[in-house]
Amino acid sequence: MSAKKDKELAKQFYTVMYRTRRFEEEVFEFYKRGLMPGLAHLYLGEEAVATGACATLRDDDYIGSTHRGHGHLVARGADLNRMMAEILGKETGYSKGKGGSMHIMAMDKGILGANGIVGGEIPIATGAAYSAVLRGTDQVTLAFFGDSASNEGTFHESINMAAAWNLPIVYIIENNLFGISVDIRRVTKEHDLYKRAVGYGIPGEAVDGNDVYAVYEAVKKAVERARKGEGPSLIECKTYRWQGHHVGDPGEYRAPEELAAWKAREPLIVFKEKGILTDAEIAEIEESVNKEIAEACKFAEESPYPQESEAFTDVFVD
Amino acid sequence: MRELMVRDAIREALDEEMARDNTVFQMGEDIGVIGGNFKTTVGLRDKYGDLRVKDTPISEQGFVGMGVGAALTGMRPVIELMFADFLMVCGDQLFNQMAKITYMSGGQCNVPMVVRMPIGGGRSSAAQHSQSIHAWACHIPGVKVVVPSTAGECKGLLKTAIRDNNPVMFFEHKMLYTTKFDDVPDEGEDICIPFGKARIVTEGTDITVVANSRMTIYAEKAIKKLQKEGISAELIDLRTLVPLDTETIIKSVKKTGKLLIIDEGHISFGVTGEIASRILPDVFYDLEAPIERMGTADVPLPFSPALEFPLIPDDKKIAAKIREMV
Numbered sequence: 137m138s139a140k141k142d143k144e145l146a147k148q149f150y151t152v153m154y155r156t157r158r159f160e161e162e163v164f165e166f167y168k169r170g171l172m173p174g175l176a177h178l179y180l181g182e183e184a185v186a187t188g189a190c191a192t193l194r195d196d197d198y199i200g201s202t203h204r205g206h207g208h209l210v211a212r213g214a215d216l217n218r219m220m221a222e223i224l225g226k227e228t229g230y231s232k233g234k235g236g237s238m239h240i241m242a243m244d245k246g247i248l249g250a251n252g253i254v255g256g257e258i259p260i261a262t263g264a265a266y267s268a269v270l271r272g273t274d275q276v277t278l279a280f281f282g283d284s285a286s287n288e289g290t291f292h293e294s295i296n297m298a299a300a301w302n303l304p305i306v307y308i309i310e311n312n313l314f315g316i317s318v319d320i321r322r323v324t325k326e327h328d329l330y331k332r333a334v335g336y337g338i339p340g341e342a343v344d345g346n347d348v349y350a351v352y353e354a355v356k357k358a359v360e361r362a363r364k365g366e367g368p369s370l371i372e373c374k375t376y377r378w379q380g381h382h383v384g385d386p387g388e389y390r391a392p393e394e395l396a397a398w399k400a401r402e403p404l405i406v407f408k409e410k411g412i413l414t415d416a417e418i419a420e421i422e423e424s425v426n427k428e429i430a431e432a433c434k435f436a437e438e439s440p441y442p443q444e445s446e447a448f449t450d451v452f453v454d
Numbered sequence: 455m456r457e458l459m460v461r462d463a464i465r466e467a468l469d470e471e472m473a474r475d476n477t478v479f480q481m482g483e484d485i486g487v488i489g490g491n492f493k494t495t496v497g498l499r500d501k502y503g504d505l506r507v508k509d510t511p512i513s514e515q516g517f518v519g520m521g522v523g524a525a526l527t528g529m530r531p532v533i534e535l536m537f538a539d540f541l542m543v544c545g546d547q548l549f550n551q552m553a554k555i556t557y558m559s560g561g562q563c564n565v566p567m568v569v570r571m572p573i574g575g576g577r578s579s580a581a582q583h584s585q586s587i588h589a590w591a592c593h594i595p596g597v598k599v600v601v602p603s604t605a606g607e608c609k610g611l612l613k614t615a616i617r618d619n620n621p622v623m624f625f626e627h628k629m630l631y632t633t634k635f636d637d638v639p640d641e642g643e644d645i646c647i648p649f650g651k652a653r654i655v656t657e658g659t660d661i662t663v664v665a666n667s668r669m670t671i672y673a674e675k676a677i678k679k680l681q682k683e684g685i686s687a688e689l690i691d692l693r694t695l696v697p698l699d700t701e702t703i704i705k706s707v708k709k710t711g712k713l714l715i716i717d718e719g720h721i722s723f724g725v726t727g728e729i730a731s732r733i734l735p736d737v738f739y740d741l742e743a744p745i746e747r748m749g750t751a752d753v754p755l756p757f758s759p760a761l762e763f764p765l766i767p768d769d770k771k772i773a774a775k776i777r778e779m780v
């Protein structure tokens with residue numbers, strides 16, 4: 137890669153990671169101020185995964201997301217205003233306030249939906265990959281899901297079919313070691329989840345999920361493979377969430393030392409240590425992202441709530 | 455009687471039954487170390503150990519099915535699903551296996567198993583975490599279905615459920631877990647509430663109101679307010695849907711001549727329609743007005759509170775309905 141391209145990619149990475157970070161911080165603020173209905177599962181600390189993975193995609197590719205989906209959406213270029221409005225339950229949100237944090241969907245960006253059912257989106261993403269084959273396109277689908285989702289039957293059923301039929305999909309496990317309070321190491325014998333790929337006869341790889349470059353390189357290879365019709369891959373990104381399971385969970389079941397160790401090498405720090413961008417370049421990105429985020433918050437806060445009658449639309453289409 | 459939060463009453467029932475019978479054990483997501491998503495099992499893992507209060511991976515079909523296998527071989531599993539909405543992901547084990555094995559075997563075996571799970575909207579949890587789908591369970595022969603309201607009911611009915619020799623699906627209401635009720639028997643009292651016996655919450659003469667779960671609480675509030683307006687309503691809390699205490703409903707309707715049935719499930723093809731048609735032959739000539747029913751509108755539950763609240767019956771809507779009917 138040329139030096140210029142290196143810079144461009146680095147700027148893109150930092151922009152998306154920082155945008156996700158700031159977006160999530162503001163979601164948390166809204167929650168604390170009592171302006172966000174319900175709960176939200178924050179992506180804080182895991183920004184490098186979605187950022188690196190989505191950077192490998194074409195505009196017409198698809199992603200499947202989860203309950204912890206804000207980061208995937210931001211990385212896919214979803215509209216921040218409409219995302220934040222949805223999270224506040226406003227009429228201007230992506231789903232007109234019907235979905236909320238856990239169900240933001242943005243079909244215009246190939247985002248097949250966040251999902252409230254753990255493992256629920258894995259077959260759907262796999263279906264999108266099958267559809268690409270049926271339609272004769274070379275679109276690729278990325279399916280993001282957590283370590284614990286990989287213990288649902290949907291994961292095993294889907295990955296087996298994708299492998300058997302060489303479907304153009306990449307399964308990305310965001311291994312943050314926990315499913316709510318349950319440490320994955322208490323409920324699985326083999327803690328390296330990527331090794332499951334062997335059983336399905338597909339490539340499997342683990343990467344440092346806090347290093348955006350490591351994620352990018354691994355996913356890029358897998359996406360290229362999928363696009364050429366060579367079948368699916370499984371990539372395990374080892375990472376950690378900063379907050380509890382959701383905004384209302386203090387997360388006291390985790391060892392403070394473990395959290396501190398992961399925070400010490402969180403995605404933005406790992407990125408900066410590479411020294412690709414100057415302090416001035418970073419400051420410039422941060423300033424412009426902060427403006428976007430402030431605007432999204434203002435837009436969401438000032439947007440009206442939906443009319444009651446809105447509840448009765450979209451059950452069916454004509 | 456003592457005052458307790460619903461979640462603590464549930465924990466007491468689990469604790470007492472585990473202490474009384476060492477074949478009782480629990481499985482579920484996050485029920486061990488943190489004592490449950492809604493804090494209904496706090497302290498039980500410490501007391502009874504990891505094997506009897508098992509934190510599972512997110513594998514509902516697996517651990518619900520394991521409950522069936524354990525029940526067939528001498529244990530009394532109490533399985534927790536974090537939300538009732540997740541019964542769809544383990545529907546086969548619940549409805550094709552748990553519910554039918556006794557029958558299919560010609561009575562060679564039984565499945566003494568309880569599956570606990572919270573229903574209910576009102577928390578901006580959107581379409582996949584807010585459903586009141588207890589009617590689904592009622593539709594499958596072979597499952598008993600419990601829909602408790604107060605803390606005392608939760609405790610007494612859960613103890614009965616655990617001792618029952620059949621599969622029981624126990625639907626708690628997520629918005630009641632931290633509500634206090636003063637109807638919990640004193641410590642040391644071993645009170646089981648029988649299935650199929652509705653509770654008359656308030657006696658009245660103008661109209662019969664039949665409800666369950668949180669709707670009982672809303673209806674009671676509405677009826678108290680209406681008493682000041684001179685309206686006398688009789689409130690019946692069903693407690694269990696399978697078996698269903700039609701006798702208490704019929705007796706009341708014969709007295710009042712009017713019937714309002716309230717259930718938080720979607721209105722169509724659900725609990726209210728079933729009750730109305732089941733009792734109609736017995737009260738046809740006693741009715742002074744058509745039977746009315748209230749439930750959640752037939753749309754998936756939306757996230758925004760601006761959309762969600764208008765869809766679910768509450769005390770104000772119930773009071774308005776009763777006023778309209780009497």
Ligand SMILES: Cc1ncc(C[n+]2csc(CCOP(=O)(O)OP(=O)(O)O)c2C)c(N)n1
Nearest residue numbers: 204252253254282283284285314315316540
């Ligand atoms: C089928 C199903 N079971 C349980 C839940 C409750 N739940 C929501 S998120 C979650 C943990 C998911 O863990 P993981 O897949 O590792 O994702 P993470 O939250 O760590 O990102 C659980 C148990 C659910 N939403 N759906």
Ligand SMILES: [Mg+2]
Nearest residue numbers: 282283314315
């Ligand atoms: Mg996890």
